[in-house]
Amino acid sequence: MRTKPGRSRLRLRSALVVATAGVMAAACTAGGGAASGPAEAPSSDQAVTIQVWSAFADRELGLVKDALDKYHAKHPNVTIDNQGSQDDDKITQAIRSGNPPDVAISFTTDNIGQFASSGAWQDLKPYIERDKYNLDDIPQAVRDYTEYDGKRVALPMLADVYGLYYNKDLLAKAGLTSPPKTTAELLDFAKKTTVKAADGSIEVAGFLPQMGFYAFKPQIVATMFGAKWIDKDGKSILGQDQGWKDMFTWQKELIDFYGWDNLQKFTAGLGQEYSADNGFHAGKVAMAIDGEYRTAFLADQTPALNYGTTALPTSKPENYGGGYTTGTIIGIPKGAKNPGAAWDLIKYLTSDTDALVGLANGLHNVPSTKTSLSSPDLKLGDTFKPFLDAFQNKNLTSNPASTIGDQYLKIVSDFGEAWQSGSNTDLGGGLTTLDKQIDDAKALGK
Known part of the structure; x- marks a missing residue:
C-alpha cells in the first residue's frame, strides 16, 4: 500500500x-x-x-x-x-x-x-x-x-497493475448493471453517470478524462486503445498509429461533453490523489483508472464504499482482460x-x-x-x-524503456494538456510533431 x-x-x-x-x-x-x-x-x-x-x-x-x-x-x-x-x-x-x-x-x-x-x-x-x-x-x-x-x-x-474502479451505487442509479468493457461503453457510461447542475456545473463526474489528473496518464490510456509507441528501429510512431488518434479523439469528446471550464472547476474541488477525500472515495467520480494499491486505501479510508474493480476497457474487444x-x-x-x-x-x-x-x-x-x-x-x-x-x-x-527515461511521456502529456484545453486543435500535425520531439530528445541524449 x-x-x-x-x-x-x-x-x-x-x-x-x-x-x-x-x-x-x-x-x-x-x-x-x-x-x-x-x-x-x-x-x-x-x-x-x-x-x-x-x-x-x-x-x-x-x-x-x-x-x-x-x-x-x-x-x-x-x-x-x-x-x-x-x-x-x-x-x-x-x-x-x-x-x-x-x-x-x-x-x-x-x-x-x-x-x-x-x-x-x-x-x-x-x-x-x-x-x-x-x-x-x-x-x-x-x-x-x-x-x-x-x-x-x-x-x-x-x-x-492498472484497472477500472467503479462505484456500484452510482452505476445502478444510472440503470447500469455491470461495468464497461469497451472504450465506447466507458464513454457512454461516463455520460449516463454524470450529474450536472442547472447551470451546467458538474456535481458527479462519470469519468475524468483530464490528462495528468490522478492516474489518467498517456502510458495507461494508450493501453486501452492499443496505441503503439515505437517501430522496430525504436523510432517514435505516434503520428502513424491510429490508436493515438482514436485515444485523443475519444478524450476530447468527453471533455467537450463536460465543458473544459466546468471540468477544471470540478477537479479543482476534488481531494488529492492519495488523500482520504480523493474524488472516487468521496463518491463524486463514478469510474476511475487506478492501480491495485487503491484497494488498500479504500479499505482504510472509505470501507463503506460500494465499489468494484475490473480490467481496463479497450477499443478492441479482443484486447480486453489485460491492463497496464x-x-x-x-x-x-x-x-x-x-x-x-x-x-x-x-x-x-x-x-x-x-x-x-x-x-x-x-x-x-x-x-x-x-x-x-x-x-x-x-x-x-x-x-x-x-x-x-x-x-x-x-x-x-507497459511502455517501452528509453535512454531519455520518462521525458517522452512528459512530451506526450504536455501535448495532451494543450489538446484537451483547445489550445492545440491540430491532432494529426500535433502527433507528427511529437514524433520529432521524442526522436530529437533521444538523439540529444545519446
Whole structure:
C-alpha cells in the first residue's frame, strides 16, 4: 500500500530524470563491475554485510525488513543494512562517487533505459544464465520493462497493475448493471453517470478524462486503445498509429461533453490523489483508472464504499482482460562491493514465492511471478482479484524503456494538456510533431 504520493511510480519525474541524466553519463567511469564473470555468493562460513537501498519508508520499510530478516535467517552469515528514503538520484550519485549500495531498489521503471545504456546498473544476464533463473515465470510485459536493448539490469520485485474502479451505487442509479468493457461503453457510461447542475456545473463526474489528473496518464490510456509507441528501429510512431488518434479523439469528446471550464472547476474541488477525500472515495467520480494499491486505501479510508474493480476497457474487444503494468525493480549497481551476495539476495526477493507473497500481502502490490499468483497464502481480497487476473493476461502491456527515461511521456502529456484545453486543435500535425520531439530528445541524449 502506498502511504504517500512519493510511492506513485506514475508521477512524471522529469526533474529527477534531468538531475539523474548527468550522473548516469558519468556512472560508467565509477567503480568496476563483474568483468570476469558472475561473482559467487559467500560461503556459509564467510561473514559479509550488504547494503540495500530503496525509497521505502516507515511502515513499508519495515515490511521490506521482514523479508530481509527471513533471508538472514536462512543465511546467518549475511548481515543486511536496510536503508530507506534513498531515491534513484541518491543511488546514482553514490554510484558516481564510487560508494554504491550492493542492492538498489527503484520505483522508477522509466529509468531502466538510462541504467542499462550508461552501465550504472550491472547486467544480470551472466547470473541468470549461470543459475538458470526462470524468466518464463515473469509475464512478458514485466520482462520488457526490466530490460533495455537486450540488456537486463533489473528484475521485478513486485508489480503494479492498472484497472477500472467503479462505484456500484452510482452505476445502478444510472440503470447500469455491470461495468464497461469497451472504450465506447466507458464513454457512454461516463455520460449516463454524470450529474450536472442547472447551470451546467458538474456535481458527479462519470469519468475524468483530464490528462495528468490522478492516474489518467498517456502510458495507461494508450493501453486501452492499443496505441503503439515505437517501430522496430525504436523510432517514435505516434503520428502513424491510429490508436493515438482514436485515444485523443475519444478524450476530447468527453471533455467537450463536460465543458473544459466546468471540468477544471470540478477537479479543482476534488481531494488529492492519495488523500482520504480523493474524488472516487468521496463518491463524486463514478469510474476511475487506478492501480491495485487503491484497494488498500479504500479499505482504510472509505470501507463503506460500494465499489468494484475490473480490467481496463479497450477499443478492441479482443484486447480486453489485460491492463497496464509497471512496478518495483531491483538490481546491482556498478561498483557494488559484494555483487555475489547481492545477486543471491535479489534472486530470493524476486523468485521465492513466500517472500513475494509476504511482500504483496503487506504492501498490497501484485507479486511478480506467475507461480506466486496461485499461492494459497495470498490474502488480498475479492476486489484485488481482477488485477491478479490482468497480470496473467496475454494483453498486459507497459511502455517501452528509453535512454531519455520518462521525458517522452512528459512530451506526450504536455501535448495532451494543450489538446484537451483547445489550445492545440491540430491532432494529426500535433502527433507528427511529437514524433520529432521524442526522436530529437533521444538523439540529444545519446
